[in-house]
Amino acid sequence: MGKVAVIGAGMAAMAAAARLATGGHDVVVHERARTYGGALGRFERDGFAFDNGPGLLVLPAVYRDLFVKTGREPLESRVELVQTDPAARHLFADGTVLTLPNASRAGAVAALDAAFGLGSGERWSDLLVRAREVWEVTRRPLLEAVLTGPDRLAGDPYPALRRRGLFRRAPLLADVAAGELGGDPRPAALLESHALAYGLDPRRAPAAATVLPYLEEAFGVWYVRGGLRALADALYARCLERRVEFRFESEVAGPVVVDGRVAGIAFAGGGTEAADTVVVGAPLPSLYGGGGLVKDAAGPVDEPGRCTVHVALRGSRPVGAAHRTVVHAADRTKALDWVFSAKSRDPLPVPGALTVTVLRPDDPAVRPDAGHEAVTVTATVPRHDTARGGSGLDWTAGDLAESCAERMLAVAEAAVPGLRERELWHEVRTPADTERDTAVPGGSVPPPSLAGLSGALFRPANRSPIPGLYLVGGWSHPGGGLPHAGMSAAITADLISGGPGGSR
Structure with missing residues (x-):
C-alpha cells in the first residue's frame, strides 16, 4: 500500500480518502480552507443554522454504501435521515398550487390531476416511465x-415516441415538455425546474435530463x-x-510529475511533498486546458452558480408547512435568458x-427555539465574472447582491406569507462567495453527467x-451532485486499489 495525497476536503475527496484508508493506504488530505465539506458549508448566527450548499439529498443509498464499506455500520447510526413529505410544493403564477407526495407514483398522478386537470397525471407518469428507461x-x-x-x-x-405513424425523438428536455405534457406550461415548468436547479438550461439540456x-x-x-452539513461532519x-x-x-x-508519472x-x-498517488x-x-496536465479535458466552464439568502424569522413554523416550495417564474423565456x-x-x-426554491426545515437544531424559524431561499443565477461583457455578473459590484x-x-413571500414582517435579518451568499470559499472559478455549480448532446455533459475520466x-x-x-460525489469516490478508490472502478 502506498502514500496517497488527496487535494481538497469536499465530499468526493473525503469519501475517496475514507475508502482508501480502509483499504490500507496512508492518506493525507490537503485543504486550502480552514474546514472540510466543500459545498456543504454552514452559516450560523444567533442560534440559527443554515446549509450553504444543497439542503436535500436524493439517492442516500450512495452514502449508505460508503459507511458500510468503510466501517460496517449503517449511515443512520451517524445521522438521522428523514423523508420530506410532501416532496415539494410548486406555486405557479396563475395561482395554481401543486403538492407532490414523496416517492409515490400514484400520489403524483392524483396531485397533477387535481392541480392541472384530468389526464395531466397520466401524461406525467408516462413521461417518468420513459425516464426510467433512460x-x-x-x-x-x-x-x-x-x-467506457x-x-x-x-x-x-x-x-422515441410514435407520432402520426412515425417514431420521433425529442432531442432536448424542452421538446419533451412541449410535446408530451399536453401543451400546458405548468407541468412543463415542473419538468424544467429540475434541470434549472442543477444549473442546466432546459432549452439546451438533453431529453435524458428527465431522469x-x-x-x-x-x-x-x-x-x-441538523442540516446536510451533518453529513459532512459524519464523513x-x-x-x-x-x-x-x-x-x-x-x-x-x-x-508533481517526474518521468511521466506522479x-x-x-x-x-513553495515546496513539495512526495506521494505515490495523487487524488485531485x-x-x-x-x-485542464491545452497547457494543463490533463490535455483536452474541460475543467470548470461557464456554468451558472447559486444565490442563497438565509433568513432568520421571528414566529414559529406553521404546522403543515412544506419543507420545500418552488415558486415558478411567470415569464419562462425572460427567466432563462x-x-x-x-x-x-x-x-x-x-x-x-425569477424561479426560487424555499426551504423550511422542521428541525429544532437549526433555530434557537420554537418561537423562531430558519428559512433558506435559493435561485440559479449567472456565475461570478468581473469582466465587463463576460459570461456572468460581477457579484461584488455595488449593491447587486443585496438587490x-x-x-x-419578494418572490419567496408567496411561499412564506408575511416573510418580510417576520424577518429579523438575512444573510446573502452569491457565486462570488462560492468562488472565494471553494476556489471554483466563477462559483459555478457543476451539473451531473447526462447522456446525449454528443457527450457535451460528460466529464474527464477519474483515472x-x-x-x-x-x-x-x-x-x-460522473459530474456534480451529492450522489455523484460519492460514486466518483467509489470509482476512483477502486481503480487505485487495482479494481475495474466502481463500488463493490
Missing part, C-alpha cells in the same frame, strides 16, 4: 462505473437532521476513525423572471492519462 440504460456507466464506450451514450437514450425528476419520485427526497469523523490525516490551510498548486504534490507557497478533488487550473444568455442580460432579473436578494425574498493521478468530484466523472 435511468436503466445510463445508471451503470454514468454513475456507478468508469465511463462513451460514444454509445453520446446519443440521447430517451425513447432528474424520476430519481426524486423513485428514491425519495431526504433531509438530514469527516469516519475519515479520522480510519486514520486519515487532514492538513487545513494547506494550498496545493498541483501534482511523484507528489507542489504547494502554492479540487478544480486546479494546472490540470437572464441566467443563460449573457448578451441580453440585465444586472437584475425583471419582475416575474438580487430583495427580489428573491487521468498520467499514471498515479486521479480526479474526483463534480469536475470529473
Whole structure:
C-alpha cells in the first residue's frame, strides 16, 4: 500500500480518502480552507443554522454504501435521515398550487390531476416511465462505473415516441415538455425546474435530463437532521476513525510529475511533498486546458452558480408547512435568458423572471427555539465574472447582491406569507462567495453527467492519462451532485486499489 495525497476536503475527496484508508493506504488530505465539506458549508448566527450548499439529498443509498464499506455500520447510526413529505410544493403564477407526495407514483398522478386537470397525471407518469428507461440504460456507466464506450451514450437514450405513424425523438428536455405534457406550461415548468436547479438550461439540456425528476419520485427526497452539513461532519469523523490525516490551510498548486508519472504534490507557497498517488478533488487550473496536465479535458466552464439568502424569522413554523416550495417564474423565456444568455442580460432579473426554491426545515437544531424559524431561499443565477461583457455578473459590484436578494425574498413571500414582517435579518451568499470559499472559478455549480448532446455533459475520466493521478468530484466523472460525489469516490478508490472502478 502506498502514500496517497488527496487535494481538497469536499465530499468526493473525503469519501475517496475514507475508502482508501480502509483499504490500507496512508492518506493525507490537503485543504486550502480552514474546514472540510466543500459545498456543504454552514452559516450560523444567533442560534440559527443554515446549509450553504444543497439542503436535500436524493439517492442516500450512495452514502449508505460508503459507511458500510468503510466501517460496517449503517449511515443512520451517524445521522438521522428523514423523508420530506410532501416532496415539494410548486406555486405557479396563475395561482395554481401543486403538492407532490414523496416517492409515490400514484400520489403524483392524483396531485397533477387535481392541480392541472384530468389526464395531466397520466401524461406525467408516462413521461417518468420513459425516464426510467433512460435511468436503466445510463445508471451503470454514468454513475456507478468508469465511463467506457462513451460514444454509445453520446446519443440521447430517451425513447422515441410514435407520432402520426412515425417514431420521433425529442432531442432536448424542452421538446419533451412541449410535446408530451399536453401543451400546458405548468407541468412543463415542473419538468424544467429540475434541470434549472442543477444549473442546466432546459432549452439546451438533453431529453435524458428527465431522469432528474424520476430519481426524486423513485428514491425519495431526504433531509438530514441538523442540516446536510451533518453529513459532512459524519464523513469527516469516519475519515479520522480510519486514520486519515487532514492538513487545513494547506494550498496545493498541483501534482508533481517526474518521468511521466506522479511523484507528489507542489504547494502554492513553495515546496513539495512526495506521494505515490495523487487524488485531485479540487478544480486546479494546472490540470485542464491545452497547457494543463490533463490535455483536452474541460475543467470548470461557464456554468451558472447559486444565490442563497438565509433568513432568520421571528414566529414559529406553521404546522403543515412544506419543507420545500418552488415558486415558478411567470415569464419562462425572460427567466432563462437572464441566467443563460449573457448578451441580453440585465444586472437584475425583471419582475416575474425569477424561479426560487424555499426551504423550511422542521428541525429544532437549526433555530434557537420554537418561537423562531430558519428559512433558506435559493435561485440559479449567472456565475461570478468581473469582466465587463463576460459570461456572468460581477457579484461584488455595488449593491447587486443585496438587490438580487430583495427580489428573491419578494418572490419567496408567496411561499412564506408575511416573510418580510417576520424577518429579523438575512444573510446573502452569491457565486462570488462560492468562488472565494471553494476556489471554483466563477462559483459555478457543476451539473451531473447526462447522456446525449454528443457527450457535451460528460466529464474527464477519474483515472487521468498520467499514471498515479486521479480526479474526483463534480469536475470529473460522473459530474456534480451529492450522489455523484460519492460514486466518483467509489470509482476512483477502486481503480487505485487495482479494481475495474466502481463500488463493490
